[in-house]
Amino acid sequence: MSEVKRHKTHKKANISDVAKKAGVSIKTVSRFLNQEKYIREETKEKVISAIKALNYSPNVQARGLRGERSYMIGLFVDDLSGDYISKVQRGILSGCEKEGSHLVVEVLSERGSAAKVRDLLSCVRFDGVVLTPPVCDDMAVLNALRDAAIPVVRLGAGIPVPDMALAEIDDYQAARDMTDYLISLGHHSIGFIKGDPSHGSAHERERGYIHALQAAGIAVKSELIVQGMFCHSGGREAAATLLALDPRPTAIFSSNDEMAIGAMASIDAQGMKIPDDISIVGFDDHVMSQIVLPPLTTIHQPIEQMATEAVSLLGKVTKQDKSMLQTRIFLEYDLKVRKSAAPLSC
Incomplete structure (x- = not known):
């Protein structure tokens, strides 16, 4: 038996x-x-x-059925790779832990993904959604979220949208500060590697660079401004273009660190030394910026804090404070002086 x-x-x-x-x-x-x-x-x-x-352990779905909150926060991105998105996710998860919410990540790799957003919203009821560049400036996505009455916080957006909250740093002023720093070191021929034009921050950083030169009485030369698309390979190719100029620039300002690290590889491939032969600076304070040799002078932006603040803001909106949708949060940035830039030797 x-x-x-x-x-x-x-x-x-x-x-x-x-x-x-x-x-x-x-x-x-x-x-x-x-x-x-x-x-x-x-x-x-x-x-x-x-x-x-x-x-x-409280059941999130059951909690959502009992009240007006679903305890679900959405994060819509165009690409999950990269240090920026990793920091955003860590910041949102920290905010979700404080709010007792859960994170749902959706990748919108194509522009105008309104149909995909509507399909997702038919399955998941979000308390709010955080958008990163360039999704935060995709009007089709913004309109789909607006039609569904979903509270939104945009990170680093370029297009003004009055009924959606915004968390950012002052990219324009930060780029001016970095350009002024290079000018203070004696550099007047400064190459600029610009970022993806679909990102609002790319335009603001280029504008800050141009205005800093103009304020110092330095001519803005179009051949010194090269496209890099915010990626490593783009930075490497852009630096090769700048180094081929005669005379070449004495310094390069890359508008993000990933491109700066690519540019450093291009400089090294030509047998040049940083900062003895050429100075280079970046923007973002990428995880690799302190590891590369020499360590990269850059602008630190508090990406994790920005994302955590976004979740906190959505929590306030969910608790019936709709006025928070008009909020624009400016966080402080820091110019991190390391060893990749030096005074211009006469």
Whole structure:
């Protein structure tokens, strides 16, 4: 006779169990989970203790059905690769942890992906969506989200949209500061590697470079401005173009670090030394900027903090403060002076 082994199944704790163990009402536990205000600290401690003791994990979908929030935050990007997007995801996840929300990432690799957005919105009810460049300037995507009444925070956008919040640094002023720094080192012939024209920040950084030269009485030469498309290969090719000029520039300002690192490879391939033969600076403070030799002078922008702030802002909008949709958050940037730029030797 075969023996049938019976295994005990452990019932997963629910909100009622937490309320009973904490000695409070189910409504109080629900208010705590929804991060509502005006709950006494003593009560919070009882609920937290009960949650830990029971190893209680709230069901996000069930929470969404009980209230107006879904506890789902969307992140729409055009490409998942790269240091920038990694930092954005870390920042959003940090914000989601504080808000008790979950992150859903969607890749919109083609412009005008309104149909794909509408299909996604028919399946997932988002509390809000964070958009990165260039998706944040795709009007078809913006209109699809607007039609669905989804709160949006855009990171580093170029096109002004009055009913969607924005988190960014002052790319224009940061680029002016970096160009001024090179000018202070004695450089007047400064090559500029510009970024993807579909990104608003690319235009602002180029504008900052041009205005800094003009303010210093230095002629702006079109041959010193080369397209790099915000990628490593683009930076390498752009640097090769600049180095072929006669005379070549004494410094290069790459409008992102990925292109700057590509440019450094091109400079090295020609047997030149940085910064002895030519100075180079970047923008973004990429994870590799401190590892390359020499370490790269760059603009640090707080990408993770920007993304965390975006989630916090969406939480406020979800809690009926619709005025937050008009918010424009400016975060501070830093010029990180390292060893890739030096005074021009006479």
